[in-house]
Amino acid sequence: MSRKMLYRHAIREGLDEELARDENVVIMGEEVAQYNGAYKVTEGLWEKWGCRRIVDTPISEAGFIGMGVGASMLGVRPVMELMFWSFHSVAFDQLVNNAACVRYMSGGLINVPIVMRGPANGGTNVGATHSHVPEGLFAAFPGLKVCAPATPSDAKGLIKAAIRDNDPVYVMENTLLYGTEGEVPDPEDGDHVVPLGKADLKREGTDISLIAHGRSVLHALEAAKTLESEHEISAEVLDLRSIRPLDQDAILETVRKTNRVVLVDESKGFGGVSAMVSHIIQDQAFDYLDAPIKRVTTIDAPAIYSPHIENEQLPNPKRIVERVLSIA
Amino acid sequence: MSFAPSDHSQLDFAGSPVNQALTADDKIELFRKMQRIRRFEQSALKYYNSGKMGGFLHLYIGQESVAVGTLSLCGENDHNITAYRCHGHALACGMGMNELMAELFGKATGCSKGKGGSMHFFDPERNFWGGHGIVAGQTPLGLGLGYALKYKGLEGCALCYLGDGAVNQGAYHESLNLAALFEVPVIFVIENNGYSMGTSQKRSSSFRGCLAQRAEAYDMEWDLVDGSDLYQVRAKTHIAMERARKNHQPTVLEIATYRYYGHSVADANAKKYRTPDEIENYKQNHDPIRLWQRRITEEGVLSEEKAKEIDDEAKADAAAAVKFAEESPAPTVDDIMDDVYWETDNDTEASRVGKHFFND
Numbered sequence: 001m002s003r004k005m006l007y008r009h010a011i012r013e014g015l016d017e018e019l020a021r022d023e024n025v026v027i028m029g030e031e032v033a034q035y036n037g038a039y040k041v042t043e044g045l046w047e048k049w050g051c052r053r054i055v056d057t058p059i060s061e062a063g064f065i066g067m068g069v070g071a072s073m074l075g076v077r078p079v080m081e082l083m084f085w086s087f088h089s090v091a092f093d094q095l096v097n098n099a100a101c102v103r104y105m106s107g108g109l110i111n112v113p114i115v116m117r118g119p120a121n122g123g124t125n126v127g128a129t130h131s132h133v134p135e136g137l138f139a140a141f142p143g144l145k146v147c148a149p150a151t152p153s154d155a156k157g158l159i160k161a162a163i164r165d166n167d168p169v170y171v172m173e174n175t176l177l178y179g180t181e182g183e184v185p186d187p188e189d190g191d192h193v194v195p196l197g198k199a200d201l202k203r204e205g206t207d208i209s210l211i212a213h214g215r216s217v218l219h220a221l222e223a224a225k226t227l228e229s230e231h232e233i234s235a236e237v238l239d240l241r242s243i244r245p246l247d248q249d250a251i252l253e254t255v256r257k258t259n260r261v262v263l264v265d266e267s268k269g270f271g272g273v274s275a276m277v278s279h280i281i282q283d284q285a286f287d288y289l290d291a292p293i294k295r296v297t298t299i300d301a302p303a304i305y306s307p308h309i310e311n312e313q314l315p316n317p318k319r320i321v322e323r324v325l326s327i328a
Numbered sequence: 329m330s331f332a333p334s335d336h337s338q339l340d341f342a343g344s345p346v347n348q349a350l351t352a353d354d355k356i357e358l359f360r361k362m363q364r365i366r367r368f369e370q371s372a373l374k375y376y377n378s379g380k381m382g383g384f385l386h387l388y389i390g391q392e393s394v395a396v397g398t399l400s401l402c403g404e405n406d407h408n409i410t411a412y413r414c415h416g417h418a419l420a421c422g423m424g425m426n427e428l429m430a431e432l433f434g435k436a437t438g439c440s441k442g443k444g445g446s447m448h449f450f451d452p453e454r455n456f457w458g459g460h461g462i463v464a465g466q467t468p469l470g471l472g473l474g475y476a477l478k479y480k481g482l483e484g485c486a487l488c489y490l491g492d493g494a495v496n497q498g499a500y501h502e503s504l505n506l507a508a509l510f511e512v513p514v515i516f517v518i519e520n521n522g523y524s525m526g527t528s529q530k531r532s533s534s535f536r537g538c539l540a541q542r543a544e545a546y547d548m549e550w551d552l553v554d555g556s557d558l559y560q561v562r563a564k565t566h567i568a569m570e571r572a573r574k575n576h577q578p579t580v581l582e583i584a585t586y587r588y589y590g591h592s593v594a595d596a597n598a599k600k601y602r603t604p605d606e607i608e609n610y611k612q613n614h615d616p617i618r619l620w621q622r623r624i625t626e627e628g629v630l631s632e633e634k635a636k637e638i639d640d641e642a643k644a645d646a647a648a649a650v651k652f653a654e655e656s657p658a659p660t661v662d663d664i665m666d667d668v669y670w671e672t673d674n675d676t677e678a679s680r681v682g683k684h685f686f687n688d
Contacts, residue, residue, distance in 0.1 A: 005378020016421050028481065052479070057419030058509065063502025070472020073457055074407070076479055093465045093499065106450035106458065107441035110668035142668050142685070165678060166670040276686065283688060 001186045002153075008041045008178040010152035011117075014159040015042065015079065017187065020051055022077060025163060028055040028068060029081030029118075040216040061091035062278030065116065069098045069168075072114040079163060091097055099168040100143035113133050116161045117171035120148070121215060122266060122314050123304045124175055131303035135172045136265075136272035137215070139244040145196055146243040148172040150217035152182040154241055157194025165196060174215045188247050197245030201254070205236035205307075208328050209254040211277060212264035213240040216296075216315050220264050223320035233328050243273055251277060252285050259290040262323050264315050270299045285292065291327035295319050340625075344563035346401065352629045356638070358400060359630060362392040362617045363644045365416045372415070372432055374595055375670075380431045380654075383445050384592040388416035391585045393616030394519050395420040397561030398487055398583075401569055402455065405477060405484025409457040409470045411491060412447035413519075413587075421456040423449065425649035435656035440636060442659045443667060464490060464497030467516065471503045474514035478576055485513040485572035493524025495539050496532065497609035504580070508546040513572035515565070519555075520581040525591040526601045540582035548578055555585035556614040559623075585629055586610040 005013070018025050020054050031038045033046035033056040046054040057064040061082065068078035082088065088095055095116070096203050102110050122131035139146045147169055149155040155173065162169035185192045202217060203224050210220040217239040224235035240247065261281060265274035278293045299313040312319075341347060341350035350358075368386045376385045388395070395416035399408060410417045418428055423439060425486050431438030432446055439449055449459040457473060460466035470488025477484045494500055495518060507514050518539055535542055543550035549571060553564045561583060588607060590598025624630045665672075671679040 057330020058505065060502040060506060062499045063471070063506045066465070066499060066503070067475055070409075070457075070469035071476040071479065072472070073452070073469070074473055074476035074480075076472075076476045094468060097462055097465055098460070098469055102450075102458070103670065104667050105440055105444040105448040106452070106667075107439065107443050108670075108673055109440070109450050110453050110457070111670040113670075143668075166674075166676075188614050195678060195681045197678075197684075214653075242682060245684045246686075247681075248683040269498040290577055 001189060002183040003186060004181050005152050006153050006178065007152040007180050007182070008039060009293060010156035010184045011041050011159050011173065011185070012043065012045065013184070014156040016045060016048070018160055018163045019045070019053055024075060024077045026053055026055060026076055026077060027079045027081065028057055028064060030057055030059055032056060032081050042081070042176065043107065043208045052325035057264040061087050062094055065091040066098060068114050069094055069112055072112045073102065073110050073285050074281065077113050077163060079115040079117060082116060082118035085129050085134055086120050086130045088132070090135055095138070096141050100141045101236060104143060109205055111166050112168045113166045114168050114170060115159070116168070119171060119175040121174040121176060122298060123310060125307045125310055128303045133172070133266045135243050136267045136276070138170050139273065143168070145169040145245065146172065147196055147241060148179070148214040148243060149240050149241060150214055152180070153184045153192070153198065154194055156184055157192050158196070158241065160193045161196050164193070166315045169196065172214060173178065176213055194241065196242045197247055199247035199250035200239045200241055201236065201250070203235070203237040204281065205234040205258065207234045207258055208260040208324055209236045209238060209258045210262050210264055210320065211238045211240065211251060212256070213243060214266060215303035216264040216266055219315055219317050219320060222317040223324070225298055226317060226321050227324055231325065233324065235324065240273070248280055248284070251280060255281050255285045256288045259288055261293050262327070262328055263293065263295045264320055265295060265297050267297055268300050269295065270300070272297065294323050294327055297324050341557065341559035341563040344559070344566070346562055346566040347559050355624045355629045356634065358396055359617070359620055359624065359635070360638045360642070361396045361420055362599040362620065363639055364425070364618060364645065365392045365396070365419050367639070367642035367646045368419060368428070368649070369415060371650055372429070373589070373593060375650060381446070381498070382434060384412070384594055385446050386413040386592045387587065387589045388413055390588040390610065390615070391555070392416055392517060393558045393561055393620065394517070394555050394583050394585050394641035397558045398517060400563045401562060401566050402487070403484065404547065405482045406456040406569065407473045407477070407484065407487070407489065408487040409473060410459065410489035411463065411494065412459070412461050414447065414449050414459040417489065418449040418451065418459070420455060421451060421454040423451050423454065423456070425450060425645050426652040429649035430653040430656050433653035433656070435472055435653055436659040436663065437652070437656040439482050439600060441663065441667065464494035466490070467494065467500045467503040470516070471507050471512055471514050474512040474578070475510065478513055485515060485569050485574050487515050487517055489517045491524065492518055492520040492529055492530055492539060493532065495542070504543065504546045504548065507578035508548045511576040512578055513576050514578045515568045515572055516578070516580045518580065519585055520582050521585050521587045523591065523601065525595065526597050528601065538582055540580045542555060548580060550580040550582070553581055553583040555583040556616045557621055558616060558620045562597070586614065596679065
């Protein structure tokens with residue numbers, strides 16, 4: 001059996017189950033406890049688990065993220081909430097030097113079992129400083145793992161896998177997904193864990209592959225419906241779910257099946273997740289391609305504020321359909 | 329800068345309980361540890377200059393009493409972490425010269441398998457958590473070590489070392505606030521050698537009284553220590569450690585010390601931003617090893633012969649470490665991708681899902 005749940009509640013259920021499973025799991029961040037979470041993801045957890053397990057921090061990202069990294073070296077398993085992943089910039093040294101490199105620089109003597117989570121998305125008219133999507137950026141640092149769930153079920157399963165992982169895992173959520181609803185397996189039917197590194201075919205098709213992650217998956221699914229009903233094009237939608245480790249086999253399988261691919265990625269065009277995926281496809285499946293690899297990325301400028309236009313800067317179903325029609 | 333805080337210069341800290349508890353052997357051991365650091369560093373310098381090592385070399389010569397004095401107070405649940413000038417702490421913790429020298433030489437037998445280098449020594453088994461290259465970047469980590477001790481209900485503390493050049497970094501100030509706010513058992517030990525690279529304290533920091541006094545702004549205890557007096561280093565650090573262990577109260581300790589060489593050996597201006605007289609004055613009048621040797625000789629604990637024997641042994645160990653390092657194998661290209669992820673190193677089920685490494 002499964003139940004319908006909101007994305008934010010699915011994450012909360014995952015956090016709650018892991019708090020119960022492992023006494024070393026601690027949730028820390030700005031407003032996560034007494035305020036019940038800036039986005040209500042952690043609502044009720046402080047009341048249930050108390051001040052030792054659910055910790056409000058001051059606005060001090062470098063300090064508390066680094067504190068979590070240090071505590072994790074001694075076996076605490078902190079789950080740090082960044083109110084926005086955009087705030088990574090003020091904690092960058094802790095995120096990429098300490099969390100990512102301590103294991104390597106110690107010749108494998110130390111590991112850092114920490115989770116950093118929070119929303120990473122545009123589309124809420126909050127301007128350039130609050131709209132960064134750094135999954136490609138962090139996936140570029142060996143030592144880090146990155147995932148970006150698109151559905152409530154995946155959000156719950158991935159947060160649980162992230163907490164159990166013995167390496168640092170950065171979970172990129174989305175403020176525009178927190179209120180979306182979806183089926184989530186019932187805990188009574190077993191532990192729902194989605195392994196890192198495993199993509200999910202969200203829609204089967206035969207003519208073209210749309211490869212996406214995060215909210216772009218929802219856009220791709222909507223575009224696929226339009227392509228079918230208005231253009232008789234059968235699009236397959238592959239949700240990467242995890243960026244690093246990356247499910248290369250699933251990527252190559254869908255490309256070999258449909259021979260055409262459009263990558264949908266809220267990153268900017270220079271670098272980013274889709275640039276890496278594109279490289280893998282041309283390197284490993286060149287002979288299977290009947291058309292150049294195309295991408296729908298965020299139009300290459302800092303995030304615009306204007307509510308009238310921001311959705312046009314981001315990947316959206318209309319832009320995806322147009323891009324598909326250019327090669328199919 | 330002041331090497332001996334005036335209000336304490338007349339005090340004798342030998343009488344403090346933690347120093348009273350030292351046996352003659354303990355006192356000789358403190359001398360041995362400092363002497364070993366100096367001989368190790370001199371040896372490292374020699375082979376750095378002959379091109380056997382890459383990168384930087386930040387020598388600890390002149391500051392030995394700080395690491396040896398403070399770390400001599402550590403018990404099973406006391407942990408420590410420092411920045412890139414980490415060789416003294418590593419040796420004071422009990423790491424061997426061989427594995428350290430091999431790390432400097434970039435060899436697979438090094439403490440970090442040749443993956444860390446001079447700035448990144450680690451030994452978690454001995455509660456030593458590095459060895460960190462970014463100025464003040466280790467301060468939130470040290471805070472986290474203390475946080476973990478308290479979380480686990482252990483009676484211990486974290487000693488988090490930083491240089492006087494680190495006190496103007498944001499991460500340090502954020503750590504101070506969090507330490508006081510969360511009542512974390514951590515001691516921030518400022519090893520004040522007077523210079524942040526080539527910039528003197530006067531030209532880099534605005535403060536009232538001393539650098540440690542900034543702790544008052546965070547409602548935190550602080551103290552100033554004359555680093556050339558090993559008894560004082562131990563006495564004052566012990567008070568801070570007990571405050572952390574028993575009451576979960578953090579402290580900022582500022583220990584006045586001095587480095588004889590440049591910021592690193594590659595510091596081209598090492599002899600320009602301070603006078604030869606200043607360096608010579610420290611060597612003659614404040615050298616912590618010389619002063620300790622004189623002190624325990626006066627106490628009748630150490631003889632000249634014993635001191636020479638210890639020094640000869642330290643020199644021989646350093647020479648043997650060089651030989652060990654030279655004869656050790658370098659890491660191979662196959663080793664490069666080990667030690668990136670715990671899961672792939674341990675070949676876990678998780679490590680077999682998805683692509684972790686991106687090489688064509």
